[in-house]
Each structure stands twice: as structure tokens, then as C-alpha cells.
Amino acid sequence: MSASVVVDFAALPEFPNTPDGERPKVELVRDQVQAFIEGYVAAKRRQPERIVLAASDHRHCLRRVLARMQRPHRDKAKAEWQERCKAGSKELWRDCRPEPIKDAELHWNGIPIEQVGYSRHRPVDRAA
Numbered sequence: 708m709s710a711s712v713v714v715d716f717a718a719l720p721e722f723p724n725t726p727d728g729e730r731p732k733v734e735l736v737r738d739q740v741q742a743f744i745e746g747y748v749a750a751k752r753r754q755p756e757r758i759v760l761a762a763s764d765h766r767h768c769l770r771r772v773l774a775r776m777q778r779p780h781r782d783k784a785k786a787e788w789q790e791r792c793k794a795g796s797k798e799l800w801r802d803c804r805p806e807p808i809k810d811a812e813l814h815w816n817g818i819p820i821e822q823v824g825y826s827r828h829r830p831v832d833r834a835a
Contacts (some may be wrong), residue, residue, distance in 0.1 A: 712776070712808060712810070712811040712812070713811065713812045713814055714772055714776075714811050714812065714813055714814065715814050715815070715816065715817075716737060716740065716768070716772075716813045716814060716815050716820060717737075717741075717815050717816050718816075719737075719772065719775075721734065722734055722771065722775075731771075732764070732767055732768075733767070733768050733771045733772075736760065736764045736767070736768055737768075740758055740760070740815055740820070741815075743755075743758065744758070744815065744818075754818060755818060756818070757818060757819050757820070757821055758815055758818055758819070758820045758821070759820075759821050759822070759823045760820060760821070760822055760823065761822070761823060762822045762823060762824075764822075765813070765820070765821070765822035765823075766822070768813065769811060769813060772811065772813070773807075773808050773811055776808055776811070777807055777808050780805055780808075781804075781805060784803065784804065784805045785800070788800055788803050
């Protein structure tokens with residue numbers, strides 16, 4: 708199963724700070740991934756084949772990225788629907804609402820980012 712959208716996590720614009728001035732979790736995870744890549748390259752002199760994130764971090768980042776991608780698409784469809792309503796259309800918003808973006812793959816400069824599955828509490832990836 709391949710996802711329809713590939714998102715480069717390194718190239719995404721920065722998420723704004725929360726109202727109380729804290730950095731969002733997405734930015735903290737991005738810093739962790741960047742530090743991991745830099746450390747891996749320094750130690751092994753090559754790029755890793757993949758990056759494995761905790762399942763909760765991966766889901767959170769993916770949800771935030773998909774919401775950011777969906778917003779302009781949804782706002783455009785809503786504006787078009789409102790124009791049709793002003794012109795006399797009786798169409799309901801729930802009938803013309805665009806399909807949400809279901810899934811995406813996160814990458815970091817071409818390196819796939821995956822979520823960890825069942826690991827038996829092993830902190831080291833034994834596959835490499």
C-alpha cells in the first residue's frame with residue numbers, strides 16, 4: 708500500500724509557537740530527527756536508510772501535517788460553496804465538502820520516516 712502524498716518533513720514551514728510561548732510538539736520531534744541524522748552521519752559517515760519514530764510522535768506529526776495541507780483545500784471549497792449559496796443554490800455543505808487527505812508518507816530529505824511497531828522494548832534497531 709503506497710500513500711498518495713509524500714511530505715518532506717525537513718522542508719515544511721515552521722509551526723507557530725503555542726499561545727503561552729512553548730514550541731509545538733511537531734517542532735520538538737523535528738529537532739530530534741535532525742539531531743539523530745547529524746549524529747548518525749557523524750558516526751557512520753553515511754545517511755540512514757530509514758528513521759523510526761515512536762508511534763505517538765509519528766501519529767501526532769502526521770495529523771498536524773495533514774491538517775495543515777487540508778486547510779487551504781477545504782477553505783477554497785467552502786468559499787465556492789458560499790458563493791453558490793449566495794447565488795441561490797440549496798446545496799448543503801455536508802454534500803459538497805471535499806474528501807479529506809487520508810494518508811501521507813513523511814520523509815526527511817528523501818529518507819523515509821516510519822513509526823515503530825512492536826519492539827519488545829528494544830531501544831536499538833537490530834535490522835541494520
